[in-house]
Amino acid sequence: MAKKKGKKIIVYILLTVFLVGFLLPIYVLLATSFKPFDEVGKPLMWNWPSSLSFDGFAKAFDKLKGNLINSFILVIPATFVSAMVGSINGYVLSKLKFRGSNALFAIILFGMFIPYQSILFPMITFLQNIGLYGSIGGLILVHIIYGLPITTLIFRNYYAEVPTELIEAANIDGAGIFKSYWKVLFPISLPGFVVVIIWQFTNIWNEFLFAVTVTSDPTKQPITVALVNLAGSQVVEWNVQMAGAIITALPTLLVYIFLGKYFLRGLLAGSVKG
Amino acid sequence: MKNYERIFSDSRFQTDLWNTLYFTIFFIFGCLFLGIILAILVDSKVKGAGIFQNFFLFPMALAFVVTGTVWSWIFAPGILPENPEGINLLFNSIGLSGLEWKWYTSTDSFINFNFALIPVIIGAVWQMAGYTMAMYLAGLRGIPSTFTEAAMVDGASGWQIFWKIKFPILKPITFSAMIILAHISLKIFDLVYAMTGSGPNNVTDVPSIYMWETTFRANKYARGSAIAIIMLLLVAIFIVPYLVSSFKSNKRA
Amino acid sequence: MKKLLVFFSVILFATSFMFAAGQVEIFSWWTGGGEEEGLNALIELFNEWYPDVNVINATVAGGAGTNAKAVLKTRMLGGNPPDSFQVHAGEELTDTYVITGLMEPITDLLAEWGISDKFPEDILSICSYGGEVYSIPVNVHRGNVIFANNAILEEAGVDSIPLDWDGFFAALDKIKEAGYVPLALGDKNKWPATHLFEDVLASTLGPDGYKGLWDGSVSFDDPKVVEAVEIFGRLMDYVNEDHAAGTWQDATLMVQDGRAAMNVMGDWAEGYLKTLGWTPGVEFDWSVVPGNEGIFMVVSDTFGLPKGAPDAENAKKWLKLVSSVEGQDTFNPIKGSIPARVDADKSLYDVYLTWSMDDFATNALLPSIAHGSAAPEGFITALNDVINAYVTDRNVEKCVDGIIEAAEDNL
Structure with a gap:
């Protein structure tokens, strides 16, 4: 028993050490966001603000609030569709072997490595042709397509852990391809979905380049564009910028906290036993 | 073809390739190492582990533009020795002035590894280690508890269970993490751009910044796409071995 | 309903x-x-x-x-x-x-x-x-301006910002002795170094020579270009050693908070100093860059x-x-x-902008390189790279060759 307690203490010590390291930059972020403009900058970065100023937050919130809703309209469908399609892709690529499935997977992987910057021109032309340029709908489509390689990859490797016998057993029981996905694989996919949703939500939420190129009307732009636009081209009010970053990160953080709970349960274990 | 010749003879692009190589290696291993340690710690089911877990994920939620600036302030060296700034100031005030250093303004290197990259790597690992942890956690949670229970009945210790049972099962997760991290490291732009720019004499320059400047500032669209193509071909170095090993293991199964 | x-x-x-x-x-x-x-x-x-x-x-x-x-x-x-x-x-x-x-x-x-x-x-x-x-x-911004912290100049015994390079370097020495950074620079984004270099270039070539670079009547291997590279190199001995860690804003802040004496920047720095609570002519003074009398470097939107x-x-x-x-x-x-x-x-x-308006009406107006007016963007990008490397390696010959190559490639 004493040994177990000692182990726990070591775990706590290690966790705390890592935590301090992780929080160092966050401290700078927080301290700066509460400063009046004339205390902002490198020389005074470690100092806590002499008096808490909410100017930064007020200014940032005022400019960001209009774009918050756009981001939700963008992120929620884009995340769920790309996660769902990625999960089915992953299932097909890992459990149903067909001719060319390896080649297909290789192509998808290469797609992941195409830099954002080099697809800007073709992307714009494509969106114009299908009449979605300038709309959030167009942006959703872009993110679904661009997100597929990663969601597919994560699910494929996640399902690789799942014993193939499980699926085969279902097939013997007479379940079709999709039925065995729904009945066997989908219920145990939750940790996989958590990882994929965290990834997609964060990336689409924080993505700037596509957003700013596809939508030019400020009333249609997602929050990241407004966040970057808090900075002037010459003078940057870092207190406003960092307050804005904290406000912008809050929804993502809530998603983490909500989804993180699922990590704390051994979901797969239960279903395998059953 | 003239474009390709130009790029390869360009000293900036050569620096970029070295930078990418070292950055990718240290970034991937840094994240995997830190990620798995954090996952094991959080997975050890102590009270409050969930809170720690959320804190470790938090950096990922922040936009690179802003974290890049915070890191650039932290690793700004100031004027040494009399006027240290950022982390140097912190070292100085706790009596560790021996650790003061020029950080990302350093132009020293060792076998083409620019030391100025170290702070950039730290910043990138900080941002992505939490996600690597999340991937490992998903993997650890996915391991049926029947496996470990059986091993425990057989009298295996915690470490044995980890190395003999959990680690092999986590292999596919490690692979996806590696690929995802590799693709981030090749695409990394915002963080470096906000943190150091290209650095003195391009010591922290990366191909994506070079491509961006060539395409969108210098208006040399053809040369810009040539850089992108070269980068894509280099990606094959990461992907092909991965594909081969993954297809092989599939055959075995 | x-x-x-x-x-x-x-x-x-x-x-x-x-x-x-x-x-x-x-x-x-x-x-x-x-x-x-x-x-x-x-x-x-x-x-x-x-x-x-x-x-x-x-x-x-x-x-x-x-x-x-x-x-x-x-x-x-x-x-x-x-x-x-x-x-x-x-x-x-x-x-x-x-x-x-x-x-x-x-x-x-x-x-x-x-x-x-x-x-x-x-x-x-x-x-x-x-x-x-x-x-x-x-609008018009002026690019070739020096902003100076009056208190530091006084302490170092510099009466006014000298308008010739010899006097300027003597002043820089005095400030260095007094224990301050003589010239603040923040070239993390590369262009602030190019910005300083173009002012030096205008000073050695004069307005006609500088204009001549762009219509081809003056060549980039002109000895005056080499001289500009050398003067710019000497200036680098007086900048803060952490210049690569900061932006122009950090550099201007160094002047304001009393770490550095002077900063060469476009006059958006004046607006920044004012938001930091300074009044032009009271806490800070300004002047054109040495050798830039009668020259107005234009940055215009x-x-x-x-x-x-x-x-x-x-x-x-x-x-x-x-x-x-x-x-x-x-x-x-x-x-x-x-x-x-x-x-x-x-x-x-305000008093600074009125000064600038007077000069604008009478001076030779030169297009800025760093801010996109004088040369195609391909040249600027290449020049930024050359200057960025030169700040580190101080190889005059390599720098001049680089500038000539950039010109051949893009002009």
Whole structure:
């Protein structure tokens, strides 16, 4: 028993050490966001603000609030569709072997490595042709397509852990391809979905380049564009910028906290036993 | 073809390739190492582990533009020795002035590894280690508890269970993490751009910044796409071995 | 049910009214601080003049417009131009958009509005290509200015900022002895070093020689170019050693908080010093860069008319507004720059800006390299790289070769 307690203490010590390291930059972020403009900058970065100023937050919130809703309209469908399609892709690529499935997977992987910057021109032309340029709908489509390689990859490797016998057993029981996905694989996919949703939500939420190129009307732009636009081209009010970053990160953080709970349960274990 | 010749003879692009190589290696291993340690710690089911877990994920939620600036302030060296700034100031005030250093303004290197990259790597690992942890956690949670229970009945210790049972099962997760991290490291732009720019004499320059400047500032669209193509071909170095090993293991199964 | 119907018809009415009114999309990178307030004041004035046109204020931020320029290029080349957009006067407009056939000439509009002679000739010629004007300058910043912390100068025994290089280096030595950083630099984004270099270049070549570089009458292997590289190299002995860690803003802040004595920057630094609570002429002084007497390095934002603008007629209304005295005097005092028109109202501007306006009216106006006016963007990018390397390795010969190569490649 004493040994177990000692182990726990070591775990706590290690966790705390890592935590301090992780929080160092966050401290700078927080301290700066509460400063009046004339205390902002490198020389005074470690100092806590002499008096808490909410100017930064007020200014940032005022400019960001209009774009918050756009981001939700963008992120929620884009995340769920790309996660769902990625999960089915992953299932097909890992459990149903067909001719060319390896080649297909290789192509998808290469797609992941195409830099954002080099697809800007073709992307714009494509969106114009299908009449979605300038709309959030167009942006959703872009993110679904661009997100597929990663969601597919994560699910494929996640399902690789799942014993193939499980699926085969279902097939013997007479379940079709999709039925065995729904009945066997989908219920145990939750940790996989958590990882994929965290990834997609964060990336689409924080993505700037596509957003700013596809939508030019400020009333249609997602929050990241407004966040970057808090900075002037010459003078940057870092207190406003960092307050804005904290406000912008809050929804993502809530998603983490909500989804993180699922990590704390051994979901797969239960279903395998059953 | 003239474009390709130009790029390869360009000293900036050569620096970029070295930078990418070292950055990718240290970034991937840094994240995997830190990620798995954090996952094991959080997975050890102590009270409050969930809170720690959320804190470790938090950096990922922040936009690179802003974290890049915070890191650039932290690793700004100031004027040494009399006027240290950022982390140097912190070292100085706790009596560790021996650790003061020029950080990302350093132009020293060792076998083409620019030391100025170290702070950039730290910043990138900080941002992505939490996600690597999340991937490992998903993997650890996915391991049926029947496996470990059986091993425990057989009298295996915690470490044995980890190395003999959990680690092999986590292999596919490690692979996806590696690929995802590799693709981030090749695409990394915002963080470096906000943190150091290209650095003195391009010591922290990366191909994506070079491509961006060539395409969108210098208006040399053809040369810009040539850089992108070269980068894509280099990606094959990461992907092909991965594909081969993954297809092989599939055959075995 | 009835209520709902009424509600919907009101909405329908309101939206149809909005559509009938027409709109104009103005693209710029004025997103923060004084520049944003200035732009908003302009839009307000536009709404007064043309209440039936709705302004879509499309802004994209990012250091000196880097992001904005990329987005704009993508949109222009993709056939999706805004109605009017902000662009630096000179090659940034002509090389990128005029030569590629994406802009409408506006010479006739200027004549129609009777303002062709209201801008200095040097400025309009920077905005022109092949005899046609392509954009209207709305503001002018001066690039070749030194800002100095008066208290430090006094402590070091420097009475005023010397106007010749020998005197200047002597002053730098004195300041160094007094224990301060003589010259603050923040070249993390590369261009601040190029910005300083172009001022040195103008000082050794003189106005005609500097202009000659761009029309081919002066070659880049001219000994005066080499001299400029050498002087610039000597200056690097006096800058803060952590210059690569900061932006121009950090460098200006060093002057303000008493770590450094002087900073060479465009006069947006004056606006920044004022937001930090300083008064021009009290805590800080200014002067042109040594050897730059009679030279005004121009950094000017202009607006033009793209081909295929969806609302070209409304775009012309916008151009008319920004070219008017009222428009320029609305925008510039807030933004902290001077109007491009020579007949603006001087009483609206502070003591520094009035000084700048006087020089603007009499000096030789030179196009800035670092800010896109003098040379195509390909040359600027290459020059930034060469200067960035030179700051580290101090190899004069390599630097001059690099500049010549950049010129051969891009000019």
